[in-house]
Amino acid sequence: MKKKVLLGALAFTSAFLLAVNVNAARMDMVDVSNNNGYMSTAEYVSMRNEFGVKAVTVKISEGGTYKDPDAASNIANVQAAGLYINGYHFARYATKAQAIAEADFAGQTAKAAGLPIGAVLATDVESQEANNQSKATNDRNNAAFMKEIQKFGYRADIYTSGSWANNKMTIKGKTGWVAGYPYVPAGKQWYTNNNAWQWSGSAHFRISYGGFDVSQLYTDYYTAGQKSTVKPTDKDAVKANNQEANKNTSKPSTSAKWVKESKIYTLKTAVKLRIGASTSSSVITTLPAGTTVKTDQAIIQGGYRWARQPRFNGYGYLATGPASNTLEYVKSGATHTYYTVKSGDSWWAIAQRNGLNMTTLASQNGKTIYTTIYPGQRLVVR
Structure with a gap:
């Protein structure tokens, strides 16, 4: 920035x-x-x-x-x-x-x-x-x-x-x-x-x-x-x-525990995906509005409700809203439409075919536009 x-x-x-x-x-x-x-x-x-x-x-x-x-x-x-x-x-x-x-x-x-x-x-x-x-x-x-x-x-x-x-x-x-x-x-x-x-x-x-x-x-x-x-x-x-x-009145929680949460969310606004469940953790990427995120665990700590997203090389963490547990930044219950990659397909071609931005298409599948896709892969397009 x-x-x-x-x-x-x-x-x-x-x-x-x-x-x-x-x-x-x-x-x-x-x-x-x-x-x-x-x-x-x-x-x-x-x-x-x-x-x-x-x-x-x-x-x-x-x-x-x-x-x-x-x-x-x-x-x-x-x-x-x-x-x-x-x-x-x-x-x-x-x-x-x-x-x-x-x-x-x-x-x-x-x-x-x-x-x-x-x-x-x-x-x-x-x-x-x-x-x-x-x-x-x-x-x-x-x-x-x-x-x-x-x-x-x-x-x-x-x-x-x-x-x-x-x-x-x-x-x-x-x-x-x-x-x-x-x-x-x-x-x-x-x-x-x-x-x-x-x-x-x-x-x-x-x-x-x-x-x-x-x-x-x-x-x-x-x-x-x-x-x-x-x-x-x-x-x-x-x-x-x-x-x-400069004040930070919230205290680190010593009792917060991760709970299972197998849900799919759609972001209502862009959200930073971090390497840990803290605003001081490094940012992996910024997920744009409209991205779908599948989570497996959640926790309330540091003033936010955090969800964990399984990724191809570990996990990413995003704040879904304030610690009151309201999902301010996401909406749940997303249903998906999938597309199966065919020989000769590209991120651009699939995005155009489905009325999507190429970066959005890649992000909502946990990838980037530089990630290689292969025939037979299933991608979320809706």
């Missing part, structure tokens, strides 16, 4: 950004994806005035086919609110050629959506495809993506999790946007040698629905070094809201 320079964006100097408050992580930058949907100018103004937000990152695209339907409106509304705007592409590439192709797709989609030249268009590298590659391969692919994206006039960067940084890929000093969610963020600054630290994936804003990824900036890379006259109008609210955001 990354952000870009805005026209007339807000007014915070590089010196201010580097003045780290050791008592509380700041909400300098907010991540808006297809999970959040359409966001009004009023919502962005509230983020700026009441929470001190300076920049917004808008999801542009994913893989080689998905275009965020709200990218254009969110870009326009962020700019209207006087905030810096950037974009990010959720990477699915596994080879250098795929990285270049995805960069071309992301760059063209960003231009069509109105992302201004000079903005950051980052590659969000946290997918299963990248997890299956060596560090050297990921470094090569990321470099190819970033070099290609610059041809469209955008600046490049890498977003990934702290557990992957300099493990699954290289994140050099004074580059990178790194995610790490401490149980209580106040009192410690993480990844201060990088451009930004994403310290929460569930921040809430007064007039906006749902949880948001928020980050603290250590450099002016995501604000393009510009100065602006636009500042928060309620400094007391900014201070109070930042302090509140």
